[in-house]
Amino acid sequence: MTRHAVPYVGTLSAYELGRRVHRGLPSSTISITIPEADPVEIAWLGRPGPPGRFHAAVAGLHLDAAELRQEGYGRGVWVTLSPLGAAALLGVPAAELSGRVVELADVAPALADLPERLAGRRSWPERRALVEDALLAGWARHEARAGDRDLRVVLAALSGTDRVRETAGLLGCSRRYLSATVRAALGVTPKEYQRLVRFEAARGRLVAAARSGAVSLAEVAATAGFADQAHFTREWRAMTGCTPVEWLRTEGPSA
Template identity: 35%
Template structure:
């Protein structure tokens, strides 16, 4: 029984659009379900063997399906992925600010949706999957993703500087900055900022702050090996108290923190970080 997660930092040419890649491989695990949680990233998943089976999308009207590649926008409810126990792939964490450059459309067009990669990227999706699957090891696979995303990126396609500033400010604060503060710092009205956020990011500033705060709490919990005291975690991430944190986990993850941890990490090894060996393209 094996479960491996490998982290990689993208090439410099890709970093304005993607923060990190995660390779995953599992063999011989019991079948189960994984929650694709809300986060400040759009997600591009490239499978390396069996297709990804999504049994419930953030959009409840979307039908279950199998995907060789899938692109997911920002969302506020989890996607439910059925795992057979044997799977491998690469997950690319895309900044919504890079959606136009890499995907050819704003992040708002993908909000709350999981789409077949071919429907968004055309034949490029199949090329990405085929070449990554043929690579010999994780570094080689990640370099394939670097090469192809670098080739595809169009740096001329970018959101307004005010949107980029507000998004980075919100993420850097861990979701602590208010929409009014963001509007004041950009010089836009709160209403206009919310409208532009809806197009370029896919969530209103207040909702984006909520998702960003949740993502920070989740990552701190993972980094602690599940041992971060929840009352302290709540304070560190700007929640009113532990009860507030628990309610947000239940709303955004579908489970309170302890049950989510037990469900997701009972068979998962600690991630291997290959950032020190990343590509120098």
């Protein structure tokens, strides 16, 4: 049977943490982490309080880094959704998840038994199909909202420039209206969303450079829209708690 891509899904893959700590980086997407067996522990870096334990974790857009630990085999399924996917597939607006990690069962009760059902699937094709079917069922329950198309245009425009005022001009609206719209939908400001998009562009280029064996931080900084290498390194450290070189050394291109 031919399977169809699930709308709003960017990534759907298996993961393996081993026994080490994984650093979860800032993200402009919604992520769902479903451990294979033991719960995953997630602690925000720089925030007070003990780590949370999750049978299946949903993380909203966030500008902070987090540490993930999982006992045992440290394996599971990892899914990323576009911001619009939170409402369309899970039934909760992205703004309600912003800066938070919550149990999947708390935001999408219909998916409460997904971790248990995944544990009964032994092959990756079976596990992937189960997650796809569960998300498609969510899409059937939560039809895309009428404003999704407009918000998609807004996010595309924000991704194309570093200046909020310029984006507002392109969209033919005031900066104040743009800010209110984005904050209400995503839980972050337009500038924060642009900051996340630029960070993710730099991360992608950094990983690609590491895989090719020729890492030039100056080139990564320039192509990702930073003023220079120093600006890029300061921003990376502020958002992750480490330098780009330290992250590559501990996480590697496989991250």
